[in-house]
Amino acid sequence: MLVLLLGWLGYYALHSVLATNWLKTAVAARWPGWSAYYRLGYNGVAVVLFGLLMAYQQQLPARPLWRGHPGFTVTGWALLLGGAVVGLLALRSYNLAEFGGLGYLRRGGMPASTTLSTHGLNAWVRHPLYSGLLLVLGGYVLVAPTLPRLIFALCSALYVLVGARLEEHKLLAHFGTAYARYQTQVPMLLPRLARRRP
Numbered sequence: 001m002l003v004l005l006l007g008w009l010g011y012y013a014l015h016s017v018l019a020t021n022w023l024k025t026a027v028a029a030r031w032p033g034w035s036a037y038y039r040l041g042y043n044g045v046a047v048v049l050f051g052l053l054m055a056y057q058q059q060l061p062a063r064p065l066w067r068g069h070p071g072f073t074v075t076g077w078a079l080l081l082g083g084a085v086v087g088l089l090a091l092r093s094y095n096l097a098e099f100g101g102l103g104y105l106r107r108g109g110m111p112a113s114t115t116l117s118t119h120g121l122n123a124w125v126r127h128p129l130y131s132g133l134l135l136v137l138g139g140y141v142l143v144a145p146t147l148p149r150l151i152f153a154l155c156s157a158l159y160v161l162v163g164a165r166l167e168e169h170k171l172l173a174h175f176g177t178a179y180a181r182y183q184t185q186v187p188m189l190l191p192r193l194a195r196r197r198p
Contacts, residue, residue: 001147007053008155016163018042062146076142083135090128093117116175118182124191130160131189164188
């Protein structure tokens with residue numbers, strides 16, 4: 001299980017480093033013709049490594065951590081489905097061509113001119129995609145509570161919390177006072193019961 005733990009921690013550390021602006025800038029300076037492919041390469045590496053780690057995880061012993069209970073199973077499926085719905089709704093606020101890397105390719109590596117989106121789920125939380133992912137992770141463990149699943153879920157949740165903080169710095173640098181004001185009005189991951197409009 002130690003190998004799995006180190007594997008997921010290493011995966012998310014690499015994922016975060018590859019997403020940094022300084023590395024993107026360094027790659028663009030060193031290989032200017034390849035900068036348009038950076039996002040596609042980043043996503044490709046992420047998918048391949050994720051698949052390899054998941055395949056390894058599936059081969060590990062999967063004894064239940066506690067006795068199954070219908071309430072846990074139902075709650076787990078509710079979290080899984082609810083998180084998937086939140087994630088899909090959150091993706092509507094993204095330019096999927098940019099997200100996947102095709103937009104960068106079309107513009108020769110130049111980033112798109114973006115505006116701060118504060119509508120839809122972004123009016124409730126600043127990172128709805130991460131909120132949906134946390135729900136999915138909770139459901140993933142409750143549906144089948146095994147040690148490999150728990151390790152994956154905890155490493156992934158840690159990545160979400162750290163990644164959201166890192167992304168906040170980028171967004172502040174990009175949008176300035178508009179994002180600082182948005183931060184004071186909308187919570188990061190957990191919605192308030194009484195919503196304030198940004």
